[in-house]
Amino acid sequence: MSDISTTRPQAEAMISMAGVAKWYGAFQALHNINITVGKGEKIVLCGPSGSGKSTLIRCINHLETYQKGEIFVGGTRLGHEAKSIDAVRREVGMVFQQFNLFPHLTVLENCMLAPMRALKLSKAEAEGRARQLLERVKIAEQAEKYPAQLSGGQQQRVAIARALCMRPQVMLFDEPTSALDPEMVKEVLDTMIDLAREGMTMICVTHEMGFARQVADRVIFMASGAIVEEAPPAEFFSDPKHERTRKFLGEILSRH
Amino acid sequence: MNYTLDFTPVIDGMPNLLAACLGTFVLAISGMMLATIIGIGGVVLRTSKIAPLRWLVIGFVEIIRNTPFLVQIFFIYFALPLAGLRLDPTPTAIIALGINGGAYAIEILRGGVQSISRGQVEAGLALGLHKAQVFRFIVLKPALRAVFPSLTSQFVLLTLTTSIASAISAYELTSVSQRIESDSFRSFEVYFTVTAFYLVISWLMMRLFAFFSARYFAYPVK
Ligand SMILES: Nc1ncnc2c1ncn2[C@@H]1O[C@H](COP(=O)(O)OP(=O)(O)O)[C@@H](O)[C@H]1O
Ligand SMILES: [Mg+2]
Numbered sequence: 001m002s003d004i005s006t007t008r009p010q011a012e013a014m015i016s017m018a019g020v021a022k023w024y025g026a027f028q029a030l031h032n033i034n035i036t037v038g039k040g041e042k043i044v045l046c047g048p049s050g051s052g053k054s055t056l057i058r059c060i061n062h063l064e065t066y067q068k069g070e071i072f073v074g075g076t077r078l079g080h081e082a083k084s085i086d087a088v089r090r091e092v093g094m095v096f097q098q099f100n101l102f103p104h105l106t107v108l109e110n111c112m113l114a115p116m117r118a119l120k121l122s123k124a125e126a127e128g129r130a131r132q133l134l135e136r137v138k139i140a141e142q143a144e145k146y147p148a149q150l151s152g153g154q155q156q157r158v159a160i161a162r163a164l165c166m167r168p169q170v171m172l173f174d175e176p177t178s179a180l181d182p183e184m185v186k187e188v189l190d191t192m193i194d195l196a197r198e199g200m201t202m203i204c205v206t207h208e209m210g211f212a213r214q215v216a217d218r219v220i221f222m223a224s225g226a227i228v229e230e231a232p233p234a235e236f237f238s239d240p241k242h243e244r245t246r247k248f249l250g251e252i253l254s255r256h
Numbered sequence: 257m258n259y260t261l262d263f264t265p266v267i268d269g270m271p272n273l274l275a276a277c278l279g280t281f282v283l284a285i286s287g288m289m290l291a292t293i294i295g296i297g298g299v300v301l302r303t304s305k306i307a308p309l310r311w312l313v314i315g316f317v318e319i320i321r322n323t324p325f326l327v328q329i330f331f332i333y334f335a336l337p338l339a340g341l342r343l344d345p346t347p348t349a350i351i352a353l354g355i356n357g358g359a360y361a362i363e364i365l366r367g368g369v370q371s372i373s374r375g376q377v378e379a380g381l382a383l384g385l386h387k388a389q390v391f392r393f394i395v396l397k398p399a400l401r402a403v404f405p406s407l408t409s410q411f412v413l414l415t416l417t418t419s420i421a422s423a424i425s426a427y428e429l430t431s432v433s434q435r436i437e438s439d440s441f442r443s444f445e446v447y448f449t450v451t452a453f454y455l456v457i458s459w460l461m462m463r464l465f466a467f468f469s470a471r472y473f474a475y476p477v478k
Contacts, residue, residue, distance in 0.1 A: 063378050089384040100379035104397045104475045113393055114383035148476040159379075166384060 012039040013072070014170055014201045015060060020069035022055060029055045030066065031226040037170075042202045044212040044233070047222035048248060053205040056222070057172045060203070061092045074169050090118065093163030097175040099155040101147035101162070107134065108143040111162045119166065126165070133161040137191050153184030157191050164195075171195065173204040207252055213237065221245050265440035266449050269432075276432035277453055283349055283428050284415040284461065290354025291414065295361025299369055300391065302362060313362065320359035326420055328352055333424045349421035349428070357414040364406045368399035401473040408465040415461050416454065429453060 015037040022030040029052050037043055045053050058064040060071060062078060062085045071078040073088045102110050111130035115121045121129070134140045137157040147155055156176055163171060173192065177185045189211050196202060196215045206212070212219050212233050219236040221229040221244075229236070229245045240246045266273070302313040320328065329352040336343060343351070372395050380390035400407070422431035429450060437446040 061382055063382060086384065086386075089382060092382075094379075094382040096375060096379060098373075098375050100373075100375040102376065102379070102394055103477055104401070104473075114380075114385055117389050117393060118384035118386075146475045148478045163383070 013037065014039045014041070014074055015203070016070075016072045017056075017059070018070045020056075020059060020066050020071060022059060022064065022066040022068075029225050030059070031224075033069065033227060035220065035227070037201060037203065039169075040199045040201055041217045042196050042200075042215050043204070044216040044219045045203060045205045045222065046207055046212070046219065046248070046252075047228075051222045052225040053222055054174050055225075057094075057174055057203055057205060060170075060172060061089050061094055063094075090166060091169045092172060093166055093168035093170070094172045095156070095159050095163055095174065095176045097179050099147070099152070099159045099179070101155055101159055103147050106144050106146055107139070107150070107158050110147070110158060111165045114162070115165050129165050130161070133164045134158070136164070136194075137161045151184060152180045153187045156180065156184075156188045160188075160191055160195070170201045170203070173202065173206065175205050175207075177206065177208060209237070209252060221248065223248070259444075261445060262442060263445050263449075265436055265442045266445050269436040272432055272436070273429070273449065273453065276427065276429040277457060279346075279427040279432070280415070280418050280429045280457060283346065283353060283418040283421060283426065284411075284457075286350040287353030287357055287414055287418070288411050290350065291357030291361050291411070294354060294358025295365050296396070298358060298362035299365045302366060303369070317359045317362055320356055321363075325352070325356050325417055326423060328356055329420060329424060345421070345424045345426040348424060349418070349426035353414055353417065353421070356417070357410065360410050361407065364403050364410060365399065367406075368401075368403035369395060371402045372399055397472070401469075404465075404469055404473060408462065408469075411465065412458050412461050415458060419454075429457075 013036050015035065017033050017035045020030055020033040021028065033056060035043075045056065047053055055064055059066045060073065060078075062080075065080060074091045076084055076087050076091070078084055078088045101107075102113070105113065108127065108130050111134065112123070112126040115126040115129060116123065131140060131143065134143055137160055139154055139157050139161070142150060142154060142158075147158070150158065160171075160176075176192070177188050180188065185208070189208060192202070192204065192211070193215055202215075204211070204216075216233045218230055219233050220227055221236070221240075221242075223244050229240065229242050231239075231241075236245075237249065240249055298313050298316070301309045304310055329349065332352050332355075333343075333345070333348050336348070376394055376398075377390050380394045381387075385393070418426075418428050419430035421428055422434060425431050433446050433450045437443050440446070
């Protein structure tokens with residue numbers, strides 16, 4: 001971690017997790033997590049199923065509580081009280097594996113709901129913002145449709161636009177392409193690549209190693225609730241330090 | 257055996273009977289609105305973090321569902337004045353119908369809310385909405401849609417239950433027909449007509465619900 005973070009200009013830490021630990025009852029899901037993500041940095045988080053990747057990123061917007069350590073997002077300390085949770089959630093967008101679009105709202109309404117209710121934007125402002133972002137994920141012509149009328153890839157792009165409508169500083173992705181048919185993976189990854197190019201700070205849980213090579217500043221590998229290894233993608237793929245990383249990479253790369 | 261049908265008293269009383277149908281509608285619709293409010297409010301409290309609120313709702317539902325409606329309506333009619341609140345039969349009947357229907361609506365709606373995936377709630381929270389906003393704007397409509405057929409049967413039942421309000425002489429079809437019957441002794445003719453009227457009222461209610469459903473729950477699902 002040391003040589004990487006000193007060579008990278010990290011004037012502003014967008015996210016920092018220090019000594020974070022989490023338990024589900026007696027089961028410890030996260031062990032002493034320390035991560036610093038600079039403004040505009042892109043992190044790919046990978047690891048075997050059940051290693052705690054979802055739990056980790058869900059702590060960042062407090063969808064999960066944590067019992068030890070500290071999390072800062074954009075300078076705000078994420079405590080367990082409503083005020084700091086609200087403040088952090090306004091800055092952090094999240095995209096889920098299962099899209100989680102609201103079935104009873106049109107694509108446009110999905111994108112307008114939170115800006116109107118959480119940011120108190122006027123209807124016209126919210127609609128303007130929504131249409132602009134739907135344009136950006138190349139799905140503007142579907143604005144009046146309902147989620148069930150879209151393909152998985154289209155739904156996931158709407159979910160990205162919906163999160164962006166809050167103008168977040170950080171985007172979290174939890175296996176955004178895992179539920180997609182193979183032919184739809186690319187359109188979602190392309191959208192994420194565009195977003196990365198525009199300078200968004202991103203943490204992506206994904207096993208798309210091509211995406212990691214192309215976009216990530218660092219790849220973080222987790223196993224059994226702990227961070228095992230952390231390196232820039234070139235180094236991570238060519239010269240993994242730990243046995244568990246090598247084993248994981250062997251499995252993941254043989255699958256593709 | 258030599259009974260001759262004579263509908264004259266029914267025909268003479270028709271304006272009264274039709275007005276009474278309207279009375280039944282008013283009881284039913286007002287009762288349903290109150291039941292819906294109690295149902296939604298009850299579900300919110302039922303899932304509250306505060307345990308005594310949950311117990312209150314559970315207790316309320318159990319008491320209402322395990323006692324006869326006739327007793328409930330008498331209880332409200334005769335108990336409220338003791339508490340210093342004197343209400344006419346019709347408002348009393350509306351309150352009783354709302355409370356009774358509300359208890360059933362709570363249980364039905366609870367099933368609907370439970371059918372909504374956790375991911376929907378999380379997506380709302382992650383977007384910065386508060387718990388109450390997530391319920392109102394994200395959970396409520398799909399939950400209502402999921403249980404709408406059950407809710408429709410429950411509310412048709414509520415419509416028919418309005419006839420029990422005749423026991424406190426609320427203004428509705430059964431009590432008006434009882435009056436015509438006791439004046440004319442034409443029991444068969446009167447109740448034959450009233451039966452037909454109730455069938456039509458039930459049918460109209462179902463149409464009303466189908467119309468509402470087609471209007472508000474028309475979004476496609478997979
Ligand atoms: N709500 C929960 N209750 C109990 N255990 C959980 C819960 N959610 C996740 N876990 C456990 O925590 C561990 C990490 O889960 P998760 O973060 O979902 O892993 P990943 O996303 O890497 O597949 C797993 O062992 C999982 O079984
Ligand atoms: Mg996961």
